[in-house]
Amino acid sequence: MxxxxxxxxxxxxxxxxxxxxxxxxxxxxxxxxxxxxxxxxxxxxxxxxxxxxxxxxxxxxxxxxxxxxxxxxxxxxxxxxxxxxxxxxxxxxxxxxxxxxxxxxxxxxxxxxxxxxxxxxxxxxxxxxxxxxxxxxxxxxxAAYRVDEEDLLVLFRPLFFTSFMLADQIADNDFYGADALVLSSASSKTAYAAAFELRGQGPRVVGLTSPGNVAFTESLGCYDDVLSYAQLETLPPVRTAYLDLSGAPATRAALREHLGDHLIRDIAVGLTYQVPNTEAAGEFFFAPVQMRKRGADWGRDELDRRFGVAWRRFVDELGDRxxxxxxxxxxxxxxxxxxxxxxxxxxxxxxxxxx
Structure with a gap:
């Protein structure tokens, strides 16, 4: 055997x-x-x-x-x-x-x-x-498959699908009326793929990351601003939606204290630091829910087509980073x-x- x-x-x-x-x-x-x-x-x-x-x-x-x-x-x-x-x-x-x-x-x-x-x-x-x-x-x-891009597909496709659906849900809800979208764990693949989709759509897209990852995150070119977590208090007091991909309680607490009522949305997306954050956040994003909505809105073929177009743009932009x-x-x-x-x-x- x-x-x-x-x-x-x-x-x-x-x-x-x-x-x-x-x-x-x-x-x-x-x-x-x-x-x-x-x-x-x-x-x-x-x-x-x-x-x-x-x-x-x-x-x-x-x-x-x-x-x-x-x-x-x-x-x-x-x-x-x-x-x-x-x-x-x-x-x-x-x-x-x-x-x-x-x-x-x-x-x-x-x-x-x-x-x-x-x-x-x-x-x-x-x-x-x-x-x-x-x-x-x-x-x-x-349609998204290319034999010479298998490694990018195994690394990014599931993350990019989450990012694609996250960005789509935010746009589908008129960006929650926010003037700024703040993403934690901004150097993570899911975060910067979402930022790639969101930048230029209206609100400023701001990435929060550790000091050692600031330069890399800036080099991606998909955020309007990149701040270290220690610089969080420099965020302007505007209507802000927080997309939490880190699950770090200290970051959430500091953001809430700094922005107060200007923090109009708090959405848990992931947990880089392995701290379940679904209860601490206001809501939890789950990609299959938005996928089902768009499957009903657009049909499977159109959803696949739009994903394929977005994926191609992302891969071409990613280059050899x-x-x-x-x-x-x-x-x-x-x-x-x-x-x-x-x-x-x-x-x-x-x-x-x-x-």
């Missing part, structure tokens, strides 16, 4: 990890076997783990299906996989898909709604989970995970794993 492996983290201690061996599962009728190939590792993946219980991220890849105890979790990753076994018409061995993948060598899926664009995993344990995370897109039917570092195998995946959890990955670096 061919070899398989799984990388897992302890749900109560994200620095405790396990790499276990296994066997490649046999296929039942209606199933397809994917070989996980190339994935990205960013702070976004840490967010999935921190919010694993409350947002059900742990449920996508149940540890029991990989022979693990419930105390372990499989952190979802975005990337590419190849079809290596299929009992489903329309899904052929050798096809390559992009989607939500486990930190493991293989994934069994039950494709439904198969078409030229791809399919959805109809496995029972994923049936009531957010639909966008269950989609697997064929590279041959993906990101240094892609590629590791190979499960041990490299472990190292990349621990670096992400500890915040050791420099803002300008993107970690890609060839598995």
């Amino acid at each position: 061919a070899h398989a492996w799984t990388f897992a983290v302890a749900r109560d201690d994200l620095t405790r990890t396990s790499i276990s061996d296994g066997v490649v599962p046999d296929l039942a009728d209606g199933e397809v076997l994917l070989r996980v190939d190339r994935v990205g590792m960013t702070a976004n993946n840490v967010t999935y783990a921190v919010l694993g219980e409350s947002f059900r991220y742990w449920q996508f890849f149940s540890p029991s299906r990989y022979g693990l105890d419930p105390g372990w979790g499989l952190v979802p990753l975005w990337g590419f996989a190849d079809v290596v076994g299929s009992t489903v018409a329309g899904v052929e061995i050798g096809q390559r898909v992009y989607g939500y993948l486990p930190p493991a060598s293989h994934l069994l899926v039950r494709p439904e709604r198969v078409d030229a664009a791809g399919f959805r995993d109809g496995s029972a344990h994923r049936a009531d989970l957010p639909s966008p995370y269950n989609a697997y897109r064929l590279t041959t039917g993906d 990101v240094e892609v570092r590629v590791g190979a195998g499960p041990e490299a995946l472990r190292t990349a995970w621990l670096d992400a959890v500890a915040g050791r990955t420099p803002a300008q670096v993107g970690q890609v794993l060839q598995l």
Whole structure:
């Protein structure tokens, strides 16, 4: 039997990890076997783990299906996989898909709604989970796909989708009447991709970041102003919407004290510092909600088209500002995970794993 492996983290201690061996599962009728190939590792993946219980991220890849105890979790990753076994018409061995993948060598899926664009995993344990995370897109039917840009896709596409939907929701709500949009963790990929979409739309776009990341964040050219957290008190007292991607309580407290009633919106988007911030903020942004709205407003094809146009602009603008570092195998995946959890990955670096 061919070899398989799984990388897992302890749900109560994200620095405790396990790499276990296994066997490649046999296929039942209606199933397809994917070989996980190339994935990205960013702070976004840490967010999935921190919010694993409350947002059900742990449920996508149940540890029991990989022979693990419930105390372990499989952190979802975005990337590419190849079809290596299929009992489903329309899904052929050798096809390559992009989607939500486990930190493991293989994934069994039950494709439904198969078409030229791809399919959805109809496995029972994923049936009531957010639909966008269950989609697997064929590279041959993906307008955003270019073979020489796979690394950018695994690093940025899920983040850019969140950023694209965040910017769209803000614009869809007339920018909440704000004169300024302030983003924390401004050097993070999700933040600056959102800033790229928002700049020039009306309100000033201001990035808050650590002192060591100010120069890099300024070099991106997507913020009207970049301030270190220590300079927060220089923000002008205008109607401000705060987009919190850091989850740092001290930043929120300082912003509220400085701006007072001028802080008209406080939206949690992520948590770079692994502090759940959904309760402290006024509201929480969840991309699939805005995606469903726009799917109804525009239809799937138009949503895909608009995303593709925005993605192309972003990639062309990004240029070579990101240094892609590629590791190979499960041990490299472990190292990349621990670096992400500890915040050791420099803002300008993107970690890609060839598995």
